Every structure is written in structure tokens, then in C-alpha cells.
Amino acid sequence: MSARASDRRARERFRARVLEIVPPGQAVFDFGCGPGLDARHYAEQGRLVHAYDVDPQMCAYFRAHCATLIARGRIALRCAPYAQFLQENADAAPRFDLVTANFGPLNLVDDLAPLFEIFDRLLRPGGAVLASVLNPHCLADLRYLWWWRNLPRLVRRGRYALPGAQARIWRRTVGELARVAPAFHLSEVTPGAALFGPDPSGDPRRPGALTTLALVRCRYLFLLWRRGASGAARRAAA
Numbered sequence: 001m002s003a004r005a006s007d008r009r010a011r012e013r014f015r016a017r018v019l020e021i022v023p024p025g026q027a028v029f030d031f032g033c034g035p036g037l038d039a040r041h042y043a044e045q046g047r048l049v050h051a052y053d054v055d056p057q058m059c060a061y062f063r064a065h066c067a068t069l070i071a072r073g074r075i076a077l078r079c080a081p082y083a084q085f086l087q088e089n090a091d092a093a094p095r096f097d098l099v100t101a102n103f104g105p106l107n108l109v110d111d112l113a114p115l116f117e118i119f120d121r122l123l124r125p126g127g128a129v130l131a132s133v134l135n136p137h138c139l140a141d142l143r144y145l146w147w148w149r150n151l152p153r154l155v156r157r158g159r160y161a162l163p164g165a166q167a168r169i170w171r172r173t174v175g176e177l178a179r180v181a182p183a184f185h186l187s188e189v190t191p192g193a194a195l196f197g198p199d200p201s202g203d204p205r206r207p208g209a210l211t212t213l214a215l216v217r218c219r220y221l222f223l224l225w226r227r228g229a230s231g232a233a234r235r236a237a238a
């Protein structure tokens with residue numbers, strides 16, 4: 001995820017937004033953490049990090065990459081099959097200020113509703129979810145037959161899936177992602193980084209506004225869901 005210059009810029013922006021949202025001393029849950037590049041960065045910047053990934057090879061890399069911070073108790077990693085992760089956290093206590101999912105882990109999950117229920121449980125009051133998701137409107141994908149074949153599905157249903165090496169790869173519209181969980185409301189949508197041409201903001205750490213031109217030029221979109229009172233209130237009332 002660091003070969004393309006635009007991906008490197010997207011990672012830099014995603015991290016900058018995370019550190020803006022979560023002050024030092026607060027806790028981040030990194031879902032689909034991969035090799036731990038972000039987890040280590042957040043921990044080095046004074047955040048506590050818990051991370052989860054489904055892939056044992058990614059987790060092995062993560063453990064080596066973050067060894068010192070794991071030993072110091074600044075990072076914890078859970079590696080388990082996805083069904084087990086959902087089960088283990090069904091009654092989890094709220095311990096985190098932000099859930100992150102960088103470079104598309106949410107695109108590899110078939111049904112986001114149960115996952116957001118877990119996020120709702122893991123988050124403290126005022127918590128949020130920040131995810132970088134594949135942009136279904138990226139101009140670079142228009143050269144592929146699969147994009148055209150699935151366009152009617154995207155328009156009608158707001159989503160479609162393609163086969164992938166690890167799991168099905170979902171592309172979802174922002175409208176579809178806005179409806180994913182009643183306990184959350186989508187409060188921010190920004191472009192990741194432009195694949196070509198100048199970045200609209202002119203500042204490598206800031207994505208700028210989501211104009212139509214910015215939308216079609218980026219491979220990833222950053223979405224921020226804020227947790228409404230409804231999640232906690234619903235549970236308190238139950």
C-alpha cells in the first residue's frame with residue numbers, strides 16, 4: 001500500500017486526520033490493521049492502540065514491526081477468524097475513542113451492520129469510526145469491463161461485489177455507507193488523494209473538499225461516522 005505516490009499521500013492524510021481526532025493518551029482500535037504501519041505510527045505519537053486482523057501472515061509482520069511498542073504495552077494485537085472476532089466482542093465494554101480502518105478493510109466485509117454493532121460497543125461516548133474505502137466512482141476503474149457490467153447494480157442497489165484473493169471485494173456508494181448503522185451518522189466524506197493532477201487542497205496533509213473532479217480522481221474516500229446518542233442510549237434503555 002505504499003508503492004503509488006497517491007497511496008503514500010492518502011496514508012499520510014488518513015494518519016493526520018486520526019491524530020487530529022484522537023488526542024495523545026486516548027485509544028484507537030485499528031480494524032484490518034495489516035502489517036501495523038499505522039498502529040506503530042499512532043503509538044509513537046502517544047496513542048494507545050489495539051489492532052485486529054484476520055490474516056495470520058499480516059499479524060506475523062505486525063508483531064515484528066511493532067515488537068518494541070507491544071513489549072511496552074502501547075500496542076496490542078488480536079489475530080483471529082472474523083466470526084470469532086464478532087463473537088468475542090459481542091459484549092465488549094467501551095474502551096476506544098476511535099475505530100480506524102485504513103485502505104479498504106471494510107470493502108472485504110460482506111455485511112457491515114454486525115461489524116458496526118461491534119464498533120458501537122467498543123466506542124466510548126463521543127467515539128467515531130474513520131475508514132478509507134474504495135471509491136466506486138474512481139475514473140481509473142472505467143477501463144475495466146467489470147466496472148461497466150456492475151454500473152447498473154451500483155445505481156440500483158448502491159453496491160456490488162467482485163471476487164478477490166482473500167474475500168469478496170465490495171464497492172459501495174456513499175449513500176449506501178451512510179445507511180450502514182442506525183447508531184452512527186456519516187458526518188464527513190473527503191477524497192483520499194488524487195491519482196493524477198494537482199491535489200485540490202495544495203496541502204499534502206489535507207484532502208480538500210469533495211468536488212466532482214476530486215471524487216473521480218481518487219482511489220479511496222475517507223468516511224467519518226460519528227456515534228449518535230442512540231447507540232449508548234438504546235443499550236442503556238434496554
Ligand SMILES: C[S@@+](CC[C@H](N)C(=O)[O-])C[C@H]1O[C@@H](n2cnc3c(N)ncnc32)[C@H](O)[C@@H]1O
Pocket residue numbers: 001031032033034035036037038052053054055058082101102103104105108109166167
Ligand atoms: C489492504 S489491507 C490494509 C491494511 C492496513 N489497514 C494498512 O493500511 O496497511 C486490508 C486488510 O484487511 C484485512 N482484512 C480483510 N478482511 C478482514 C476482516 N473480515 N476482518 C479484519 N481484517 C480483515 C486484511 O487481512 C488486510 O490486512
